Amino acid sequence: MLKNLEAERARLQMTKMEVAKEIGVSAKTYTSYVTEKTPIPSDVLMTLARLFMCRADYLLGITDNRS
Secondary structure: OOOHHHHHHHHHOOHHHHHHHOOOOOOOHHHHHHOOOOOOOOOHHHHHHHHHOOOOOHHHHOOOOOO
């Protein structure tokens, strides 16, 4: 599970449906990204990073540094 991705969603007080709409996917697809059942396409990952104003590698759990 991508804990940092969910933490950022919670930080902005957004629902999964709201994030999914912002990035142009269904809530089911967003959930599959979070649970790592489906890899996040690079363009979607960059959109998420811009939305949450943090680094993409932070969202993926590669680093603990969000900026």
